[in-house]
Ligand SMILES: *[C@@H]1O[C@H](CO)[C@@H](O)[C@H](O)[C@H]1NC(C)=O
Ligand SMILES: *[C@@H]1O[C@H](CO)[C@@H](O)[C@H](O)[C@H]1NC(C)=O
Ligand SMILES: *[C@@H]1O[C@H](CO)[C@@H](O)[C@H](O)[C@H]1NC(C)=O
Ligand SMILES: *[C@@H]1O[C@H](CO)[C@@H](O)[C@H](O)[C@H]1NC(C)=O
Ligand SMILES: *[C@@H]1O[C@H](CO)[C@@H](O)[C@H](O)[C@H]1NC(C)=O
């Protein structure tokens with residue numbers, strides 16, 4: 001019997017669906033059982049870096065529990081909101097094939113899950129690799145509302161391990177590492193809840209408020225540097241900014257001070273007012289010695305011939321970008337945003353908010369190895385770490401501290417240190433990408449009238465739309481505004497040309513729904529109307545053969561002039577999808593737009609999503 005998957009069924013029209021059910025749907029007994037999770041959200045006290053504050057917990061823990069799935073699984077996530085805030089849960093990087101209603105975006109596909117209410121998300125794990133779930137409401141990621149998703153590949157999914165080694169013992173050890181992989185969630189953390197931080201940003205029109213620590217899996221400590229320790233770590237761009245204000249210096253939290261940040265406002269912007277920022281946001285650093293995250297890896301004497309580990313690095317950053325490195329151990333990157341790549345070995349990896357890398361490494365000498373996360377963002381010197389505690393049965397562990405490849409700014413400590421370049425992440429067994437597209441959309445990423453207001457396409461998306469009737473239930477194909485693009489189902493492949501005019505930081509651009517190919521990126525004005533013209537003029541800036549396949553990618557900073565990014569994406573998954581900057585304050589400041597994709601060919605929306613009840 002032909003088994004029609006649920007996903008396929010959802011994609012069919014009503015009429016075909018009933019025909020299909022009559023002919024080919026398996027009996028209920030044959031259907032695979034969905035993998036069910038219950039996530040109960042609460043707002044409680046916690047002290048991730050040794051300083052107590054209010055934060056979100058999920059099932060009593062921060063970060064939330066791992067959703068551990070296998071490619072092909074049907075998944076049901078029952079979210080119970082026992083916090084005092086509206087919320088929604090988004091599954092970052094999950095393409096939601098045929099289930100746009102479970103994407104978790106307020107005002108796009110659902111309304112907020114209000115305090116005391118429930119919501120049942122249903123989707124299918126059509127991919128494998130590392131992902132994460134997180135709130136898509138307000139700045140709740142900054143308050144800890146997230147957790148990891150690991151999707152194991154099906155046994156017959158081709159993998160790139162034989163490009164790492166041909167040795168059968170090593171391959172066996174890698175396969176066993178794959179079964180016991182470790183998610184590592186990397187976050188920048190503040191002692192002040194996000195709603196207060198946003199209020200301060202709104203009053204001061206300064207959005208680069210200090211962080212207090214970096215956490216790995218919700219654990220970290222506060223480090224304070226003296227001005228003597230800061231001095232050698234000050235980067236040249238930071239020095240340039242400091243020199244704008246006579247006599248200014250980094251604050252004791254190692255941040256550019258508010259009066260320097262105020263100089264980032266451009267003519268016409270609302271005037272920043274540093275005086276309304278409470279002193280403790282930038283000053284009053286108090287070091288803590290809270291416990292770090294420890295991954296204990298034990299090599300047993302008899303059964304392990306070699307020990308490999310697989311780590312899923314997940315950047316849950318609110319704002320920063322960082323360099324990630326494991327002391328003394330080169331990392332072999334095998335997947336980017338869940339997609340296998342041709343493996344590349346490096347000593348450090350740059351990550352921006354939302355991105356994931358799956359890495360493997362061979363451990364030999366028993367030792368405690370430090371995993372370092374060092375911010376490379378200008379506003380602050382910020383770094384954190386965790387520990388890989390490697391023990392070998394019946395062997396003495398080396399007491400020596402591990403030797404770092406990178407410093408507190410993510411810079412190499414010796415000239416031998418190699419950093420991974422994301423553009424080198426070529427898909428493993430890449431299928432050819434189409435050389436022409438059916439539609440081209442130009443969007444302008446810009447600051448919108450204040451240093452904390454942003455737009456993804458010229459005009460910020462107003463926040464009140466989060467509480468409107470979800471567009472998925474009421475598509476508006478004729479709407480004309482700058483923050484909505486309507487892409488008819490007839491356009492099978494589409495290019496997005498993302499333009500970034502003068503003076504802005506790099507933005508981690510994230511598309512919901514299907515992943516995209518990063519086909520071009522460069523500096524200077526983008527004078528062309530299509531990718532084909534641009535690629536003909538600047539062949540060195542484009543890759544139409546084996547471009548990276550991602551769901552989150554950093555634009556180039558534009559402090560030295562305009563930059564641009566071109567991504568190519570299939571339009572084969574009808575829905576209402578958000579595109580936005582993953583920096584939480586930029587998203588909340590309006591840097592977001594909506595794609596109504598194939599809304600002329602939407603799958604029938606199940607009644608439970610048309611008419612959600614408070615308690616599911
Ligand atoms: C900063 O100091 C320089 C000399 O050291 C002086 O020329 C300049 O006017 C000062 N700028 C301000 C804004 O005080
Ligand atoms: C870092 O690498 C660069 C390029 O290889 C090299 O010039 C520089 O000296 C290195 N830094 C240190 C501290 O070794
Ligand atoms: C919570 O969500 C509901 C439904 O979208 C909305 O009406 C209400 O205004 C929201 N409350 C807050 C405080 O945002
Ligand atoms: C939309 O963007 C264009 C420029 O791309 C701008 O001229 C126009 O004013 C914007 N529309 C609105 C309503 O802001
Ligand atoms: C784009 O056009 C501007 C103005 O017409 C011109 O100054 C610039 O050199 C052009 N850039 C490229 C890369 O062709």
Ligand SMILES: [Cu+2]
Pocket residue numbers: 506507508581582583586587591
């Ligand atoms: Cu941004």
